[in-house]
Amino acid sequence: MGEFFQGIADSFTKTFITEDRWLQLLKGLGVTLEITFFALLLGVAIGFLVAIIRSTHDMNLSNRKCHVFGDYVLKVINAICNLYITVIRGTPVVIQLMIMYYIIFSSSREGIIAAVLSFGINSGAYVAEIVRSGIMSIDRGQFEASRSLGFNYTSTMIHIIIPQAFKNVLPALGNEFIVLLKETSVAGYVALQDLTYIGNLIRSRTYEAFFPLITVAVIYLVIVLIISFFLKKLERRLRNSDH
């Protein structure tokens, strides 16, 4: 019995204490959070932009011909957005990451920037479809009421449509953020020392699989729980008007 506990204590020491490995894990967590945070910002920015372009096209041009020059511009931009969503959703994120790192950033090898860009661009495609579904779910009457007051298309989007759409898609967006956090675990493919990479590194150095892998899993889980907690809070605050 004593041997058993001694074994556990040894594995624990090897995993966390020797060579300050807990510090490595912490650094790995830092890298993971850094990539996730900036990719999130980028993904949301791209996502909303693409969603607005796509729904503007769908609401105005899907059942009529182009009249003015702007219509043709919108058509072309919409086609580009469609292509973007198709390509991003149709290829694995690991491949996108490696293309970004080994081809586009081949000369500089800026790992973090490559990762932020590829995860952000990847997430943007999904956010775009989520937000678009939110925009299209808003009753047309909301749009008409705003236009009838004299608001132009852009102001209507900003003051009336987007706030309601955002509220409706918040759960789906939250889910996408969680997915994004976990997807960054493949960052090790381009030599980034993120949480997963460090966990696996410790495993291979110590020949101890249990502690490193379970620890990494628990850390991800805790972060996801924290994100979920704040999302729920936000949802509740936005639901104020639904009494």
Next chain:
Amino acid sequence: MTTNDVLIKVDNLHKSFGEVEVLKGINAEIHKGDVIVVIGASGSGKSTFLRCLNKLEEPTGGKIFFEGTDITDPHININLHRRKMGMVFQQFNLFPHMTVLKNMILGPTKLLKKSKEEAEREAMKLLERVGLSEKANAYPNQLSGGQKQRVAIVRALCMNPDVLLFDEPTSALDPEMVGEVLDVMKQLAKEGMTMVVVTHEMGFAREVATNVVFIDEGKIVEQGEPEEFFTNPKNPRLKDFLSKVL
């Protein structure tokens, strides 16, 4: 009446949805202070006509002059003209993520650049007039249908419009709430507000309208002052329609 009094002039208005021609050449003149009630069977084009007046529907032919400007001209900024044409919808279309007061001051503060205080003061005055001042900080979902529609009317009034367009304002209401909305509309008519009202409320038309217009299959087939219009209809389609709804 002089031509200066003409607020809206509709000239040979056509509207098609794809192959379907809904409006087949409508001519009308709406003067300051007029209360025009538009009636007709469903699918006759009466709502489409109303929605063309502020270009929520893009006319496919003809012209609409509002205060002397041809608003079918693609080069004009329709948003500036819409500020002066309030609209009230069948489904109310209040903004559910804003309180009643926010709904009302959004246009005045963002478009007319009024201060928040001034806009709120005016909004509260209007709310008081329709007996809803205690609902200023409620959200639309906390109101009854009749209350929602009264808020929708005062929201339109906050922009100080020159004309109000009503698209079947009582059709989505429970019967016991129709009265409270019609009362507000009658009050407005009495105060000289120019109104174009699409409705099935014949009592309202009789009592308040300066002119009743009957649209059938995309054309105005009969119009006149309510007394003559209802007691002595000439068009057979109108006779048939009135016999069903009265």
